[in-house]
Amino acid sequence: MPVIDFYxxxxxxxxxxxxxxVDAVAARRRCSVAWHPFLVGTAMKQTGRQPLAHVPIIxxxxxxxxxxxxxxxxxxxxxPDRFPVGAVAASRAYYWIRERDPERAVNFAKAVYRAYFxxxxxxxxxxxxxxxxxxxxxxxxxxxxxxxxxxxxxxLRRENDKALAKGVFGSPFFVIGDEPFWGVDRLxxxxxxxxxxxx
Numbered sequence: 001m002p003v004i005d006f007y008x009x010x011x012x013x014x015x016x017x018x019x020x021x022v023d024a025v026a027a028r029r030r031c032s033v034a035w036h037p038f039l040v041g042t043a044m045k046q047t048g049r050q051p052l053a054h055v056p057i058i059x060x061x062x063x064x065x066x067x068x069x070x071x072x073x074x075x076x077x078x079x080p081d082r083f084p085v086g087a088v089a090a091s092r093a094y095y096w097i098r099e100r101d102p103e104r105a106v107n108f109a110k111a112v113y114r115a116y117f118x119x120x121x122x123x124x125x126x127x128x129x130x131x132x133x134x135x136x137x138x139x140x141x142x143x144x145x146x147x148x149x150x151x152x153x154x155x156l157r158r159e160n161d162k163a164l165a166k167g168v169f170g171s172p173f174f175v176i177g178d179e180p181f182w183g184v185d186r187l188x189x190x191x192x193x194x195x196x197x198x199x
Contacts, residue, residue: 002031002194005175007163009040010087010109012171013066013077016117018184019110020075022174025187029194035106037091038163039156040171047169051084069184076118088156089126089147095155096146097138107136 006022008015026033044050052062063079070077090112098105111132115121121128126147134140146152163173167180174181174190179198181190193199 002029002176004031004033004190004194005036005166006033007036007038007168007171007173007175009171010037010090010112010116010123011084012040013062013079013117014069014184015171016077016113017066017069017073017075018172018174018187019113020073021184021187022172025191025194029191031194033106035094035109036159036163037087037094037109038160038168038171039086039088039091040169041086042160043164043169046164049169053084078118078120080116080120080122082122082124085122085124087123089129090123090132091159092147092152092156093129093133093143095159096143096152097133099151099155101137104136104138108133108138111136 004022004026006018008019022033041051053059067077067079094105094109094112097108112123112129115128115132116123121132123129126144129147130138130140130143133143166175168175170182172182172184172187174187176190176193179193181187181193
């Protein structure tokens with residue numbers, strides 16, 4: 001069965017948009033999705049880029065574009081008061097949860113995205129991250145304790161390294177086999193690639 005490797009940063013609005021669509025693509029093409037949060041800032045250090053939200057002129061366009069795209073997809077989106085942010089706590093939590101229950105981890109990822117881009121929750125706050133996890137069946141206190149332990153830190157560091165080794169440099173980023181697709185607007189191409197087995 002083909003797999004869509006879905007790389008994203010929890011602070012990425014385009015990643016949020018993709019998170020609402022990628023499962024439907026996989027269902028239509030009878031494949032699975034492997035969710036991989038990573039810290040896009042680590043890739044930006046290597047490429048010399050900076051967040052679009054920090055680039056004059058482009059930032060204004062990007063904020064307009066993501067809201068327009070959300071309306072097109074008919075999904076809710078609110079630009080958070082704190083944007084962009086570092087998503088270390090949420091990313092560590094995801095991998096810590098995945099080690100114990102992969103399905104719960106994906107549900108947690110969707111909950112974090114919604115909390116940030118719909119409910120304006122500060123996802124840099126580990127307590128808020130733990131609340132999102134608790135609503136999906138993870139023990140809140142256990143997760144809070146785990147976020148500062150070596151296991152959670154190492155899991156995220158390894159996944160960041162794997163993403164960079166695969167050539168992942170933005171969010172969202174899809175890889176099918178060895179074929180990379182960058183951007184939510186490339187998800188349509190990724191689906192066509194699955195349908196035709198490449199071109």
